[in-house]
Amino acid sequence: MREKFLSLRTVGVPLDRMNVDTDAIIPARYLKTIKRTGLGDGLFFAWRYDMDGKEQPDFPMNRPEYRGGKVLVTGENFGCGSSREHAVWALMDFGFRAVIAPSFSDIFHNNCLKNGMLPVTLPAAEVRSLIDALLAAPGGKVEVDLAGQTVTGPNGDIHAFGVASFAKTCLLEGLDEIALTLTSASEIDRYERERKKATPWLFLDLAG
Amino acid sequence: MLSLFGKIWDRHVVKAREDDVLLYIDRHLVHEVTSPQAFAGLSAAGRSVRRPGAMLAVPDHNVPTTPDRSVRIEDRGSREQIQALRENALGAGIALFDIDDPRQGIVHIIGPESGLVQPGITVVCGDSHTGTLGAFGAIAFGIGTSEVEHVLATQALWQKKPLQMRVAVNGTLGSFVTPKDVILAVIAKIGAAGGTGYALEFSGETVRRMSMEGRMTVCNMTIEAGARFGLIAPDEITFAYLKGRPLAPSSSLWDAAVEYWKGLPSDLDAKWDLEVALAVDSLEPHVTWGTSPQDALPVGGAVPDPGEQADPGERARMRRALEYMALSPGTRMTDIPVDKVFIGSCTNSRIEDLRAAAAVAKGRKVAPGMTALVVPGSGLVKRQAEEEGLDQVFVEAGFQWRLPGCSMCLGMNPDKLRPGERCASTSNRNFEGRQGPGGRTHLMSPPMAAAAAIAGRIVDVREVAR
Numbered sequence: 001m002r003e004k005f006l007s008l009r010t011v012g013v014p015l016d017r018m019n020v021d022t023d024a025i026i027p028a029r030y031l032k033t034i035k036r037t038g039l040g041d042g043l044f045f046a047w048r049y050d051m052d053g054k055e056q057p058d059f060p061m062n063r064p065e066y067r068g069g070k071v072l073v074t075g076e077n078f079g080c081g082s083s084r085e086h087a088v089w090a091l092m093d094f095g096f097r098a099v100i101a102p103s104f105s106d107i108f109h110n111n112c113l114k115n116g117m118l119p120v121t122l123p124a125a126e127v128r129s130l131i132d133a134l135l136a137a138p139g140g141k142v143e144v145d146l147a148g149q150t151v152t153g154p155n156g157d158i159h160a161f162g163v164a165s166f167a168k169t170c171l172l173e174g175l176d177e178i179a180l181t182l183t184s185a186s187e188i189d190r191y192e193r194e195r196k197k198a199t200p201w202l203f204l205d206l207a208g
Numbered sequence: 209m210l211s212l213f214g215k216i217w218d219r220h221v222v223k224a225r226e227d228d229v230l231l232y233i234d235r236h237l238v239h240e241v242t243s244p245q246a247f248a249g250l251s252a253a254g255r256s257v258r259r260p261g262a263m264l265a266v267p268d269h270n271v272p273t274t275p276d277r278s279v280r281i282e283d284r285g286s287r288e289q290i291q292a293l294r295e296n297a298l299g300a301g302i303a304l305f306d307i308d309d310p311r312q313g314i315v316h317i318i319g320p321e322s323g324l325v326q327p328g329i330t331v332v333c334g335d336s337h338t339g340t341l342g343a344f345g346a347i348a349f350g351i352g353t354s355e356v357e358h359v360l361a362t363q364a365l366w367q368k369k370p371l372q373m374r375v376a377v378n379g380t381l382g383s384f385v386t387p388k389d390v391i392l393a394v395i396a397k398i399g400a401a402g403g404t405g406y407a408l409e410f411s412g413e414t415v416r417r418m419s420m421e422g423r424m425t426v427c428n429m430t431i432e433a434g435a436r437f438g439l440i441a442p443d444e445i446t447f448a449y450l451k452g453r454p455l456a457p458s459s460s461l462w463d464a465a466v467e468y469w470k471g472l473p474s475d476l477d478a479k480w481d482l483e484v485a486l487a488v489d490s491l492e493p494h495v496t497w498g499t500s501p502q503d504a505l506p507v508g509g510a511v512p513d514p515g516e517q518a519d520p521g522e523r524a525r526m527r528r529a530l531e532y533m534a535l536s537p538g539t540r541m542t543d544i545p546v547d548k549v550f551i552g553s554c555t556n557s558r559i560e561d562l563r564a565a566a567a568v569a570k571g572r573k574v575a576p577g578m579t580a581l582v583v584p585g586s587g588l589v590k591r592q593a594e595e596e597g598l599d600q601v602f603v604e605a606g607f608q609w610r611l612p613g614c615s616m617c618l619g620m621n622p623d624k625l626r627p628g629e630r631c632a633s634t635s636n637r638n639f640e641g642r643q644g645p646g647g648r649t650h651l652m653s654p655p656m657a658a659a660a661a662i663a664g665r666i667v668d669v670r671e672v673a674r
Binding site: 016017018019021023024027028029031032033034035036046051075076077080081082083084085088103104105106107110111114115164165166167176177178179181182184185187188191192195199200201202203204205206 | 258328329353461462637
């Protein structure tokens with residue numbers, strides 16, 4: 001079940017890096033689970049902790065001013081690499097509900113929307129100004145209003161963002177997308193009947 | 209005026225919405241890491257698998273590559289995921305190539321081998337390297353676990369049509385220059401996010417001359433340029449690869465299928481949102497220096513200087529990468545020693561890759577203290593390599609010959625780097641910690657990795673093999 005996305009006003013956490021990949025967000029050894037919960041422990045593990053398991057004091061998530069923040073503000077191509085949805089589950093388990101970046105990888109972006117997490121794409125210069133403001137005055141608040149499609153930065157600066165209309169509805173209402181698609185089951189049936197005639201070799205059964 | 213992608217897309221639209229379409233999915237490959245939560249979600253909602261006969265399951269990410277794996281897998285998490293896959297597949301009636309099945313292997317290797325990946329299909333898997341399968345002229349893409357659950361339940365996915373990019377590759381590859389070098393050069397050219405939002409169709413004489421194995425290597429790494437989809441038009445090479453495979457159409461259906469497949473290539477007047485060209489006549493073997501696949505350069509080059517980078521964000525990224533990799537600007541790539549060598553992964557573990565590596569290894573010895581693994585992509589690749597005597601070539605040269613699996617590509621099974629170790633690897637990602645926490649990865653082709661094993665450092669294979 002997906003969570004509803006509620007508007008947020010929360011501490012913004014700056015992660016001033018580009019091309020943050022999903023192996024960095026959640027290392028592979030944390031993927032050995034059959035559950036969606038509990039992944040926050042492994043979030044950014046190699047950056048949050050040193051080789052002896054001690055917290056890296058300079059990493060934003062370890063700094064007291066940023067603790068409890070629910071909005072991550074970061075560089076371009078966030079979430080590149082592996083398709084692991086565990087990256088989104090880890091961010092959410094840790095407490096994040098939105099990520100603001102100049103660009104996202106396609107799969108990560110999709111995975112966010114499926115879980116009630118909001119990926120906000122803003123122009124690079126606007127993200128830069130948000131990161132700079134959060135670094136200059138740690139603990140600054142960021143407001144994310146999905147209904148109004150705006151982000152308000154710590155200095156009161158307002159940034160408009162786009163979001164696909166159906167994705168917005170799903171986020172606001174926490175809709176079960178599979179249940180919605182199943183209302184189209186008769187159309188899928190009809191498609192299968194027609195394709196079976198046109199390309200019968202695609203309906204050979206793989207089982208056995 | 210349709211592209212190959214456009215033709216396949218249009219024939220799979222069940223219905224359209226404002227922003228996207230409901231796309232029918234012909235085939236679905238399933239592995240143990242990204243599927244358990246999908247099956248659990250399905251079960252929790254009281255739903256069943258709509259078309260189990262369209263799916264194939266295999267354990268690959270977690271499996272050890274040593275013979276003791278069929279007795280017991282030490283790691284509890286790995287054991288649980290493999291067992292969950294087994295139970296979920298059996299429960300739903302999904303075909304499973306289990307750990308002791310001779311056909312078991314990396315999911316992107318066994319799909320093509322079985323003949324289930326064909327031109328004109330849509331195929332998905334909860335794995336970003338699914339683009340590999342686009343080499344057959346198919347819409348093949350990686351999805352997350354929620355989408356895996358959606359396909360299990362509905363055999364369809366809501367998708368927005370991507371932009372279309374054509375990558376024309378022309379010229380003749382020199383000796384020991386491989387499809388891996390082509391795709392590394394493409395990624396270096398367009399960047400790690402250059403393909404985001406796009407489907408990439410690779411065309412041109414170089415691609416037309418490539419084997420299916422080579423084409424799969426190229427499409428495998430499109431995701432490292434940000435593109436979920438890589439495609440190559442089907443042709444006689446594609447048809448010859450498929451003919452006679454267990455799940456390929458046979459007898460009269462074969463002729464009908466070939467007829468259908470021949471109509472798929474992009475029209476001459478197809479519209480492209482972006483066109484990129486790569487001339488490969490003088491392409492050198494490529495290696496990576498940093499922590500993004502875009503950090504690839506010719507092996508004759510030197511570690512770049514972030515100080516010469518104008519963009520401050522990219523400059524900071526490069527500095528970070530050099531610090532992680534423990535490298536200094538100006539160091540010649542061929543002066544970098546390596547501790548381990550990994551030949552394998554969904555990028556480079558097919559029979560041609562092993563032949564190319566064996567040709568370099570033959571009659572030579574790996575450097576003293578070097579650990580070098582050769583991990584065939586599947587049980588069938590392993591068997592064929594053994595029939596050709598390649599295993600003996602590797603073992604005599606001091607390489608370890610392993611059982612099939614994802615192995616040292618991703619640090620989920622016992623094959624991994626220790627902190628600070630440096631690896632010459634034929635895999636696809638050089639991210640921080642990808643091959644194990646603190647491990648350092650240099651991506652390259654199979655002959656280049658074999659040469660590195662022998663030299664004990666990054667080396668131009670053309671010098672070793674001369």
